[in-house]
Amino acid sequence: DTAVSQTPKYLVTQMGNDKSIKCEQNLGHDTMYWYKQDSKKFLKIMFSYNNKELIINETVPNRFSPKSPDKAHLNLHINSLELGDSAVYFCASSQDAAGGPADTQYFGPGTRLTVL
Amino acid sequence: GNSVTQMEGPVTLSEEAFLTINCTYTATGYPSLFWYVQYPGEGLQLLLKATKADDKGSNKGFEATYRKETTSFHLEKGSVQVSDSAVYFCALSDSQNYGQNFVFGPGTRLSVLP
Numbered sequence: 514d515t516a517v518s519q520t521p522k523y524l525v526t527q528m529g530n531d532k533s534i535k536c537e538q539n540l541g542h543d544t545m546y547w548y549k550q551d552s553k554k555f556l557k558i559m560f561s562y563n564n565k566e567l568i569i570n571e572t573v574p575n576r577f578s579p580k581s582p583d584k585a586h587l588n589l590h591i592n593s594l595e596l597g598d599s600a601v602y603f604c605a606s607s608q609d610a611a612g613g614p615a616d617t618q619y620f621g622p623g624t625r626l627t628v629l
Numbered sequence: 630g631n632s633v634t635q636m637e638g639p640v641t642l643s644e645e646a647f648l649t650i651n652c653t654y655t656a657t658g659y660p661s662l663f664w665y666v667q668y669p670g671e672g673l674q675l676l677l678k679a680t681k682a683d684d685k686g687s688n689k690g691f692e693a694t695y696r697k698e699t700t701s702f703h704l705e706k707g708s709v710q711v712s713d714s715a716v717y718f719c720a721l722s723d724s725q726n727y728g729q730n731f732v733f734g735p736g737t738r739l740s741v742l743p
Contacts, residue, residue, distance in 0.1 A: 517672075546731070554716055554736040556673075561730070569730060603672055611722045611730030614680070616661060618731075620672035 516540050517621040519604050525627045526594055534589045534624045536604030544568075544610050545587040546618065547579060548603040556603070562587055563610050591626075599628045631656045633734035635719050641740045642709055650704040650717055650737050652693075658725030662686075662695050662702040665718045667736070673718060676704075709741045 517538045526532055538545060546569075547559045560579045561569035567579070576592040591598060601623045608615035636651040654662065661680045665673040677686030682697035691706045702719060719734040 554667075554738070556718065556733040556736070558731050558733075605673075611724045613724070616722045617663070617675050617678060618665075618673075620665075620674065622672045 517604055517606055517619050519602075519621040519624050521624060522622065523625050523627075525629065527629055528594055528596060530594050531590070531592045532594060532626075533591070534602055534604075534626075536587050536589070536621060538585055538604075538606040538619070538621075540606055540608075540619060542606040542608050542619070543584060544607045544616075545581065545584075546605040546607075547587065547589050548605065548620075549573075550601040550603060550623070552600070560587075560589075561610070568610060594626075594628045596628050599626055601625050631660070631721060631723055631732045633719050633721055633732050635717075635734035635737050638716075638736075638738040639740055640737060641742065643742050644711055645708045646741075648704070648706040648709045648713075648739070650719075650739070652702045652704065652719035652734060654700050654702065654719070654721050654732075656700075656721055656723050658723045660721040660723040662693070663720040663722065664691070664693055664702070664704050665720060665733075667716045667718065669715070676717070709739070711741045711743050714739055714741045 544563045546561045562581045565581045604621040605618040607618045632655045663678045664676040666676045667673045677688040679686040679695035685694045716736045
């Protein structure tokens with residue numbers, strides 16, 4: 514069984530559209546994250562949820578909205594897509610929040626978003 | 630604020646060569662330090678970690694020692710293989726600094742030639 518899964522793996526869409534990426538973890542972890550990786554492989558945290566509550570909300574456009582229906586899921590909805598949103602988006606989870614004894618993150622395979 | 634700096638890549642080595650990838654960090658608290666590896670087309674996975682000064686993390690022949698005095702966590706391997714070709718990320722986790730709890734370095738691409 515895949516520990517952290519994301520769908521879809523690839524997403525190609527036009528500017529201005531609204532799209533969602535889904536993430537699920539079956540590790541029983543309390544904390545989930547969304548990261549954006551640009552074309553140069555630079556990785557930046559976007560959001561973090563602990564037990565369905567937002568704990569990190571980095572400076573990202575408010576077109577990006579995370580939703581956590583339960584502890585095992587953290588979805589990312591993006592409105593009015595722009596060319597600069599093209600990137601690989603990674604979901605991750607960890608048992609503890611930052612600094613905890615079990616804060617190792619487990620990453621999903623990524624979703625490559627291409628905005629045309 | 631917190632930050633992680635890594636040596637710029639790409640790094641190209643021949644099989645069985647010695648590898649060092651430098652990593653230094655800036656943090657206001659006492660962070661945990663990590664090395665993650667990303668193989669082509671995959672997500673990141675933990676390679677090793679260290680949670681306090683002088684700890685050594687090791688896995689798959691890779692090692693890194695948490696040096697508080699030099700704020701460094703350099704990754705080393707004595708003899709690399711072609712299968713080690715990947716992007717390596719140094720990272721820190723800091724509970725003290727809300728909004729900068731997790732910081733990743735820019736990544737260093739390693740190519741190992743047969």
